Amino acid sequence: MANLTGARWRKSTRSGDNGGNCVEVADNLPGLVAVRDSKDPTGPALAFSRAAWSSFVRVTKPGH
Template identity: 75%
Template structure:
C-alpha cells in the first residue's frame, strides 16, 4: 500500500504483555491511522480516518 510508505509503527499501549498478541498502530501518516497485527507485519492492515480512530479508542475505553 503506497499510502503506508513511511509508516512508523508502535505497539499499542493496550496490547499488554500477553505472549505476542499485540496490535501496532501508525498514526504519523497524513489523514490516516493504520493498525496491524504485530505477528504478521506483512499481512493485512486496517485503516481509519483520524476521527474514526479517536471514536473507536473512546468507545473501547468506556466498554470495560
C-alpha cells in the same frame, strides 16, 4: 487502499503483555491511523480516518 509507505509502527498501549499477541499502530501518516497484527507485519493492515480512530478508542476505554 491507503498508502502506508513511511508508516512508523509502534506497539499499541492497549496491547499489554499477552504473549506476543499485539496490535501495532502507525499514527504518523497524514489523515489516517493504520493498525496491524504484530505477528504478521507484512500482512494486511486496517486504515482508519483520524476521527474514526478517535471514536473507536474513546468507546473502547474501560468505564465508557
